[in-house]
Amino acid sequence: MNRLIIFILAFSSFNLYSQSEKRYDINSSDLPEWVNLMYLENVDEGKVIEAYESFYKNNKFIKNKHTQFYKRWLRNLSRETIPPKKVKSTSSNNWQCIGPWDFDKDAESRSYAPGAAHLYTIEQSQSNSNVLYAGAATAGAWRSNNKGNNWFHITKDLHLSGVYAIEIDFQNENIIYISGNGGIYKSIDSGINWISIGGSNFNAQSHNIKDIKMHPQNNQILYVASNQGLFKSFDGGSNLNEIMSGEFQEIEFHPLSSDTMYFIRQDANYTEFYRSDDSGNTLNLFSNGWPIPTTNDEQKRTEIAVSLADPNKIVALATGAANGGSGLYGIYVSYDKGENWTFRCCGSQPAGIPSANNINMMGWQPSGLDDGGQYYYDLALAVNPFDANIIHVGGVNHWISFDDGFTFSCPAKWSEPYKKGYVHADIHDINYYGNDLWFACDGGIFYSDNYGDSIYKKMYGIEGTDFWGFGAGFKDGNVMLGGTYHNGTLLKDNNTYLNDWICTDGGDNYRGFVNFGNSRIAYSDYGGKILSGDRNVAISTFPLDKKPNASYIIGQSSQIEFDPRCYNWFYSGNDTTLWLTKNNGSSFEAVHHFNANIASIEVAWSNPDYIYLSTYPGWWDKKHIYKSEDAGKTWTDITPSLSNDWITYDITISSNDENTIWISRNSMYGSYPNYNGDKVFKSTDGGLSWTNLTTNTLDDVFPTNIEHQRGSDGGVYLGTRTSVYYKNNSMTDWIIYDNDLPKPTTSVQLIPYYRKGQLFNGTNRSAYVVDLFENSPPSAQIAADKMDLNCMNDEVNFVCHSAVRATNATWNWVFAGGTPNTSNLENPTVIYNQAGSYDVTLTVTDQFGSSTQTLANFITYNDTTSLITSSSNYQENFESFNFPPESWRTPPSSFSWQGIIVDTGSNCLPNKVTFVDHYNISQRGDEAYLISNKVKLGSGPNAINYLTYDYSYSGYSSAHSDGFRIDISNDCGYSWDSIYGASGANLATTSYQSSIWHPTCDSWKTDSINLTSLGYINDTIMIRFVAINDYGNQFYLDNVNIKGQNILYNNNTFENDLTLFPNPNNGSFQIISKHKNLEYEIYNLVGEKIKEGKVNNRYGKIFLNDITSGIYLAKFKNNNITISKKFSVY
Secondary structure (H helix, E strand, O other), rough: OOOOEOOOOOOOOOOOOOOOOOOOOOOOOOHHHHHHHHHOOOOHHHHHHHHHHHHHHOOOOOOOOOHHHHHHHHHHHHHHHHHOOOOOOOOOHHHHHHHHEOOOOOOOOOOOOOOOOOEEEEOOOOOOOOOEEEOOOOOOOEEOOOOOOEEEEEEOOOOOOOOOOOEEOOOOOEEEEEEOOOOOEEEEEOOEEEEEEEOOHHHOOOEEEEEEEEEEOEEEEEEEEEEOEEEOOOOOOOOOOOHHHHEEEEEEOOOOOOOEEEEEEEEEEEEEEEOOOOOOOOEEOOOOOOOOOOOOOOEEEEEEEOOOOOOOEEEEEOOOOOOOEEEEEEEEOOOOOOOOEEEOOOOOOOOOEOOOOOOOOOOOOOOOOOOOOOOOOOOOOEEOOOOOEEEEEEEEOOOEEOOOOOEEOOOOOOOOOOOOOOOOOOEEEEEEEEEEEEEEEEEEEEEOOOOOOOOOEEEOOOOOOOEEOOEEEEOOOOOEEEEEEEEEEEEEEEOOOHHHEHHHHHHOOOOOOOOOOOOOOOEEEEEEEEOOOOOOOOOEEEEOOOOOOOOOOOOOOOOEEOOOEEEOOEEEEEOOEEEEEEEOOOOOOOEEEOOOEEEEEEEEEOOOOOOEEEEEEEOOOOOEEEEEEEOOOOOOOOOOOOOOOEEEEEEEEEOOOOOOEEEEEOOOOOOOOOOOOOOHHHHHHHHOOEEOOHHHOOOOOOOEEEEEOOOOOOEEEEEEOOOOEOOOOOOOEEEEEOOOOOOOOOOOEEEEEEOOEEEEEEOEEEEEEEEEEOOOEEEEOOOOOOOOEOOOOOEEEEOOOOOOOOOEEEEEEEEOOOOOEEEEOOEEEEOOOOOOOEEEEEEEEEOOEEEEEEEEEEEEEOOEEEEOOOOOOOEOOOOOOOOOOOEEEEOOOOOOEEEEEEOOOOOOEEEEEEEEOOOOOOOOOOEEEEEEEEEEEEEOOOOOOOEEEEEEEEEEEEEEEEEEEEEOOOOOOOOEEEEEEEHHHHOOOOOOOOOOOOOOHHEEEEEEEEEEOOOOOOOEEEEEEEEEEOOOEEEEEEEEEEEEEOOOOOHHHHHOOOEEOOEEEEEEEEEEEOOEEEEEEOOOOOOOOEEEEEOOOOEEEEOOOOOOEEEEEEEEEEEEEEEEEEEEEE
């Protein structure tokens, strides 16, 4: 059935929040400047943000009601929308939701506060208890026909985000009323069609509707509580007429008398209780015992609830600030229909400083001992219909009283999902319907059938995850994740988790990225993740020191931007510095410092030396676009000259021309300014000149991001606050691309998934997928895990980073100097074993065409060896700007060695050292390696080579014994021998520390190891420092030295004078050397010796009979000299 939508209201702007949060403590004289600025009626966003950031540069951040208000205030700005002009998509492709629509609550690595969607309200039908309706903050209204087991969207084609109030006709579950867009909508067919109701007078105002109630005996009589007044309708809502002016918050009926009604009205710094005994025609104020705040106090929010078990009883939950405390103002009870009220809980007075006898149920702690909370944001109240002594209170946490409100307990804190009474934080609605108890909160919908003793989630199907960052796998599109509002990081790993998704991390997150070459690696606000692929096995993590800038402000966030050639190389815009890592985040090097925070970053596919980025100096400051043609060494400002130059930018680059770029201009507002005609621009000369691509179709459209479709003829997707658009070079206008995409849907990040020809869209309503607007030829891109090789890292894992359809695709690789030298695999592994630089060529072909790329000198193989003599030692003090030091390596692992400046080094002065953060890493038993470059030890009859180093370690406790080990290799990492190891108390240089520890002057120790006594003389060695995690405390290392005494000679020419060829070979090979009488040993990959012998002359042949293909190691010895050569057998 086609959906009919009649719009009577014409709104200039639709805010995200149907809920309007009251300002806190506005009469206080000691609020920070940023709070006062934020609470002004005519707020200047730029001044507020500047004052906020300035305040927290000089003050420790402590979460409180004002910082939470600030966060939601920013979020509201970035989710504001206005309806764009109505245009219909000409494409037959349809978007489909891919979740999240639920979360795996009990999987390993679940969040400490798991949830998936932000719900305001839930109502159950009286005529059919299996039917429920729910209202979401960003995703409209939803219906369930099976008591919450499954939900489906009923406002998909209605331009509507937030629904705060719902009412269901008591005779017909298909007739419903919902709030939204400053008015009320009605459906008589369960949400298939909608009309806007209320009449012209009602709709002349923009309403913040808090409650909708139907008369229990007459379904034509409707009541509405609005910030504009209390309204009543006698014709099913067609016309709503004002009963009383003012701001009304709540409506309740007497359980047995439909003529008796209760109302809450808010005015100034207080709330009022009204009762009507004639169905709302006249209202009477009752204040005896009702909370009355003093001039400097406030009480601006109240919920009321009644129970059939005690019909004349009313319970009131009042919040505010008084007597030096804030949050819960008090629980008040009336037994005579509101004529008289008694202060019931908690303590002896309203509000006050929290204590064991005066708990604050609005705070974050289950003890009730913390002040404040979000008591004008999350608030809910319900009384059991069969036992009026059972009272439920909702704030950040869920509280229950079994003694008529004298005492309360918290069954499970918001961060205790392992408890049977868990409800996600920030409860907005609690409703009883018989034995059914429902909760709507910032994590979803929760349900109990035993008065709250056991609580379960019931939200499957609600597509309401509010993503603020989003990423998906290039090789595996079924791996995706994103930071969300109030629900941590939502992550999908194929079908690993129940209902596909897990809520991991915690809090409010912004980031989500997936490694393009290895989809088992992802990145979030909590750092790097190594996915387990098993819901019963925890996700491994590793630190990410330079996470990209992230914000609720559209256009301010940066990203992880990969060099398209290497999936361990990526850029990150952290603060005002562009950073580059070449080891997947183990360490970073600064590329360039700008004078403003870095936002969008793009690296050109066709020439990665070309980098474009935008900056964000401040809200009202001019935003800039910069270009580098030399991998970030120098930059040119290419910002176009446009009006409203404070608007932010997003950038995308052509796949075949580094000078062709597109930019979208993304306002931080959803309705301002009017910059129609100036929204999308293109340059074909690297930003020297710009062509305006904006058409009238984009009028009143507010972009959020732009993405090029590789291989297409200039095709770009434009994500906006309401939908998605597409245009290529042959089109004269933009095409809306929104079939089956809910209205409005704010696009956070568009991501093409070329393997299947699809487009992902991470949004404020979960994630969606659609086929690409058009098919396009492939675009070849060579990539690998590394480009610089040495004897220890001579194996390259190539990956196809091409835009190509995987079905029936072919790959043709050519590897000069590699083994193998050709391959038809999509992702081949190749070995190089000779010094030099080597070209790589890839041709990809699918049903839409073919593409070839050749990268000259893509692979470089070299080695660095330091010589030890009596006068020349080796020293590494980690003082260089970059970490790890040149030619050192930190192989990828679940955690890593890092560089750090400490106040007290081994010389008792500030120094840069290397350390391992065991205190914040819980990867017990895992190891992290720090490997030196090659060092050639000296020789002689009395030669001594020895290793020294400084270290400092405190430990945490005897139950957390971090370890440290030193390994040595004389065959370029082919095998390792341990020469030292210690852990726990045997490693500690000072006493245990229960907090994060930094070294002191007297905590450093120096250790020395005689390498010669261990048999190492004239060897070419590498040292591997091994950190073994046990979740203890910081370990610091500095001043690594290898010294020599009595060195008579150190001849390193032998390595260059021995040649093994051909390589690869069939098991028969030759050697040429300037040295005679060489003994040799041949080993396989598992270290088994398979042959030994001697070559008497400088030229010799070696035959290996019945040998299988693979990699082998040959060791040659002459007196005190040993050299190793790897070779391949085909």
